[in-house]
Amino acid sequence: MSDYVITEQHSQQSFTCKQDEFVLKAMENHGLHAIAVGCRGGGCGVCRVKVIAGSYECARMSKAQVSTEQQQQGYALACRLKPTSDLIIECSPSPLAITGLTGVAKAKPKHTEVIK
C-alpha cells in the first residue's frame, strides 16, 4: 500500500499518509500540529483545508462546514480526507468554527491560543 507525502503550506510541515488513512489522523500519528484538531468526525470544521495540488477522496462531512460548491473548489475537512496522490494543502478553518472564539475565550485570553 502506498504512502503519500502531505505538505501543509503555512507551516511547511510534511508527513506521510497511507492510502486509506485520513490526513488528520496521519498528522496526529506523526505528533505534528500543522492542522488544528477538532472532533475528528467531519462535524466541527476546525480542520478544514484547501487542497492546492493532488488527488484525493472524501468521506461524508458536514455541509455546514464544506458546502457542495466549496468541495468542488478543493475544500475538505482533513479528518475526512484520504489522499490518492501526494498532496499540498493549506489550512482554511471554516468561518463558522472560527467564530468559536467567543465571549468566554475573550474573558480569559491567556488561557486560549488563537487557531491559525
Add this chain to the structure above:
Amino acid sequence: MRKGVLRPGHIQLRVLDLEASVEHYVELLGLHETDRDEQGRVYLKAWSEVDKFSLVLREANEPGMDFMAFKVVDDATLETLTADIEAFGLEVTHKAAGDLKDCGRRIQFTAPSGHVFELYAEKTYTGKWGVEETNPEAWPRALRGMKAVRFDHCLLYGDELAKTFDLFVDVLGFYLAEQVIDPDGNRIAQFLTLSMKAHDIAFIQHEEKAKFHHASFFLETWEDILRAADLISMTDTSLDIGPTRHGITHGKTIYFFDPSGNRNEVFAGGDYMYPDHNPITWKAEDLGKAIFYHDRVLNERFLTVLT
C-alpha cells in the same frame, strides 16, 4: 418557582452516518435501540429510563442538535406553558401525537440562544430496561459498553444568555445552580436545574446561535469513567479530554465524539442542589479551573469545537 416542567425527556441529534452512529450509541455508550420510524429515525434509551426513548438519531447533511425536550406533568400544564411562552414573546409550533413515535403531542419554540426546545406530557412508559418494578435486581446483566445509566443534560452554546435565562427561570421554572461571571458582571455561563442535579441544561455565551456542545450521560462511579476511557481507546473513538474533574458541578468526567463529531460526555458524581441554595459563582478569570479542575487550563477545543 416550579411551573410543572419535570425533567429532560429527549434529544434529537443529526448524524452523517446513521448505522455508524447507532453502533456508537449502542455498543460504546450502552444505550438500547427501542424503535425506528418511517422517516428512518432511530430511537434509543439508557437502561434506567422509564419512558420509551431519550435519544433520537436522524441522518442529515450536517451534524448537530435538532431539539431538546422536557417532560411536563400533564396536558393542562402543556396548555398553560404554551400561553406563557407565547406571552414571553416566542412563537409556539405544535407537533401532533405520533410525530415522534409513541410520544404525545409536543410544543416547540426557539429560545433566544437559537436552540429549539420542546415540551410534552405523554410518552409510552416502558419501564426500566432489564429490571422488574417489583423486587428489582441492582442492574440488568446484559449491559454493553459504558453501561450509561441515563441521558442527563446538554450543554449548548449561543448568545442572548440573559433572555434565555428569563425564559428558563421565569417561564419554565428552572433555577440557577451555578454561573460564570466575567469582570464586567456579565453572566457568560449558566447551569440550570429542575431537580437536585447540578444541571438539567447549561448554556455558555457564544457569538453564533444554536450550537451544540455536548449531550451527557450519567455513570455511577469514577471507576466507571476510567472504564469508559478504556473503551474509548479500545474502539479508537475520538477523545476530547479526560478523565478529569470539573470545577463547575465538581462532576468527574470524560468527553469524546460520536462518529459525526457530536460531542458526548459521560460523568459521575457532582454536587446536589435544592431550590433554596444560593447559586455557585465562578469567576471568568478562573475559568480554566472552573471547567477542568485538575489541569486548571482551558483547552481551545472545549471552547471552539461545536456542531
